[in-house]
Amino acid sequence: MSDRGFLEKLLDGVSVEWKLLxxxxxxxxxxxxxxxxxxxxxxxxxxxxxxxxxxxxxxxxxxxxxxxxxxxxxxxxxxxxxxxxxxxxxxxxxxxxxxxxxxxxxxxxxxxxxxxxxxxxxxxxxxxxxxxxxxxxxxIPAPIPCPEDPEKSLAIQAEIVRILDSFTELTAELTAELTAELKVRKQQYNHYRDQLLSFEDSDVEWKTLVEVADFRRGTAITKKQTIEGDIPVVANGPVPTYTHGEHNREGETVVIARSGAYAGYVSYWNEPIFLTDAFSVHPHDGVLKPRFVYYLLQNKQDQIHAMKKGAGVPHVRVKEVELYDVPVPSMKEQDRIVAILDKFDTLTTSLSEGLPREIKLRQQQYEYYRDLLLSFPKPEEAA
CATH class of the missing domain: 3.90.220.20 (DNA methylase specificity domains)
Known part of the structure; x- marks a missing residue:
C-alpha cells in the first residue's frame, strides 16, 4: 500500500478541514x-x-x-x-x-x-x-478530520495518537533497556579491571613510572599555525581540537592532558597524532606495553585528576605522574590482561556508541510515521 493509501485507509473516505488555531x-x-x-x-x-x-x-x-x-x-x-x-x-x-x-x-x-x-x-x-x-x-491552520462528526473525528485522532505514542514508548523502553545494559557492562568492566590490575596477591615488582617509561611534552601550536592535513591535534581533552598536516607522535601513544578542565585525562592513540598541550608516556621496550600502561593509568583516573593544581587554569605536573607506582608483571601476563580488558572495552564502547544510534533510528521512524499520518492534503492541494 502506498503512503497516501495508508492515510486514506485511516480516514476511510472522510473529509479533512483545516481550521485556524x-x-x-x-x-x-x-x-x-x-x-x-x-x-x-x-x-x-x-x-x-x-x-x-x-x-x-x-x-x-x-x-x-x-x-x-x-x-x-x-x-x-x-x-x-x-x-x-x-x-x-x-x-x-x-x-x-x-x-x-x-x-x-x-x-x-x-x-x-x-x-x-x-x-x-x-x-x-x-x-x-x-x-x-x-x-x-x-x-496557523491545523487539520481536523470530519469536524462535522465529532465522534468519528476523535476516533481518527485517537488512532493517530496511539500509533505515534507507541513509537515514543518503544524509544523510551529501548533507551532504558540499553542504558541499564550499559551500566551493568561498565560495572563488570570496572570490577575486572580493578581485580586484574590490583596485583595484591601477586609477587610482582613495583617501580615508579619514571623508572620504566620516558615522558615527552607536546609542542605548542595554534590553529592558525597548522597546515592542511588530517592528523589529529591532541591537546587537553578527550577529542582532537582540530587537524594538522604533520605529526610528532606515531604508533601506540599514552597521553595525559596537561591543563584545563580535562587536566589529567588519560587517552590512548594508535595512529599518527600531533601532541600539544599534553604529555605522552613511552614505556621502555621489553618492560611495559603501552596498552597495559594505559589501562593502569585509566584505572587511577580519579587520582590523576586529583593531582590538578591551580585555581584559574588547573594543570597536572609531569613530576607527580612520574612518581606514580606501577606493577611490572611479565610481558605474557600483560598481554593476557590487555586481551581481557580490550574485550570489555570493545563491548562497552559498542554499547555506548550504539545507544545514540539506536535512539536516532527510532526517532527517524517516529518522524516518518508522524509525517505520514499527518500529511493531510492542504486546501489548495485538494482543489
Missing part, C-alpha cells in the same frame, strides 16, 4: 505564561517551570493546570529554535511560552504531534529578533 470552538489559546521572581529568589518546589529551553527549574506555585501543548521560543527566526512540549498537571510557563490545547472535539495529544511538524517561520514577526505573537499563532 484561533477557532475558539476547537482550540483554546491560553494567555502566555509569566516569569516569576528572578531565579535567585524563586521558591523551590515540585512544579516544572517551562521556559525557552523546556523545563528549566522546579518551583512552587503554577500558572496552568491540565493538559496543554507548549510552544517555547527563544526569539530566533528559525524552526529549530521552537520546541514543542506536552505538559499535564500543574506547571509554570514563563513569558517565552505559548500555551494551548484542544477543546472537547480536538485531542490535545493529537494537536501536539501535529504542531511538531509545523514550520513557524512564515508566522514570525519582528525582524532580527523575530517572535511568534499570539496574533500570528491563531492564524
Amino acid at each position: 484561533g477557532d475558539e470552538d476547537l482550540f483554546e489559546v491560553a494567555n502566555r505564561g509569566r516569569s516569576p521572581v528572578k531565579a535567585s529568589l524563586r521558591v523551590a518546589g515540585q512544579t516544572p517551570y517551562y521556559g525557552a529551553n523546556n523545563i528549566q527549574d522546579y518551583v512552587d506555585g503554577h500558572t496552568h493546570e491540565g493538559e496543554y501543548v507548549l510552544i517555547a521560543e527563544d526569539g530566533s527566526a528559525s524552526l529549530e529554535n521552537y520546541s514543542i512540549q506536552y505538559a499535564t498537571g500543574k506547571f509554570w510557563a514563563n513569558n517565552h511560552v505559548h500555551v494551548l490545547r484542544g477543546q472537547q472535539n480536538v485531542n490535545t495529544r493529537y494537536l501536539f504531534h501535529y504542531l511538531c511538524i509545523v514550520n513557524f517561520v512564515p508566522f514570525l514577526t519582528g525582524g532580527g529578533r523575530a517572535k511568534l505573537t499570539k496574533g500570528q499563532l491563531v492564524q
Whole structure:
C-alpha cells in the first residue's frame, strides 16, 4: 500500500478541514505564561517551570493546570529554535511560552504531534529578533478530520495518537533497556579491571613510572599555525581540537592532558597524532606495553585528576605522574590482561556508541510515521 493509501485507509473516505488555531470552538489559546521572581529568589518546589529551553527549574506555585501543548521560543527566526512540549498537571510557563490545547472535539495529544511538524517561520514577526505573537499563532491552520462528526473525528485522532505514542514508548523502553545494559557492562568492566590490575596477591615488582617509561611534552601550536592535513591535534581533552598536516607522535601513544578542565585525562592513540598541550608516556621496550600502561593509568583516573593544581587554569605536573607506582608483571601476563580488558572495552564502547544510534533510528521512524499520518492534503492541494 502506498503512503497516501495508508492515510486514506485511516480516514476511510472522510473529509479533512483545516481550521485556524484561533477557532475558539476547537482550540483554546491560553494567555502566555509569566516569569516569576528572578531565579535567585524563586521558591523551590515540585512544579516544572517551562521556559525557552523546556523545563528549566522546579518551583512552587503554577500558572496552568491540565493538559496543554507548549510552544517555547527563544526569539530566533528559525524552526529549530521552537520546541514543542506536552505538559499535564500543574506547571509554570514563563513569558517565552505559548500555551494551548484542544477543546472537547480536538485531542490535545493529537494537536501536539501535529504542531511538531509545523514550520513557524512564515508566522514570525519582528525582524532580527523575530517572535511568534499570539496574533500570528491563531492564524496557523491545523487539520481536523470530519469536524462535522465529532465522534468519528476523535476516533481518527485517537488512532493517530496511539500509533505515534507507541513509537515514543518503544524509544523510551529501548533507551532504558540499553542504558541499564550499559551500566551493568561498565560495572563488570570496572570490577575486572580493578581485580586484574590490583596485583595484591601477586609477587610482582613495583617501580615508579619514571623508572620504566620516558615522558615527552607536546609542542605548542595554534590553529592558525597548522597546515592542511588530517592528523589529529591532541591537546587537553578527550577529542582532537582540530587537524594538522604533520605529526610528532606515531604508533601506540599514552597521553595525559596537561591543563584545563580535562587536566589529567588519560587517552590512548594508535595512529599518527600531533601532541600539544599534553604529555605522552613511552614505556621502555621489553618492560611495559603501552596498552597495559594505559589501562593502569585509566584505572587511577580519579587520582590523576586529583593531582590538578591551580585555581584559574588547573594543570597536572609531569613530576607527580612520574612518581606514580606501577606493577611490572611479565610481558605474557600483560598481554593476557590487555586481551581481557580490550574485550570489555570493545563491548562497552559498542554499547555506548550504539545507544545514540539506536535512539536516532527510532526517532527517524517516529518522524516518518508522524509525517505520514499527518500529511493531510492542504486546501489548495485538494482543489
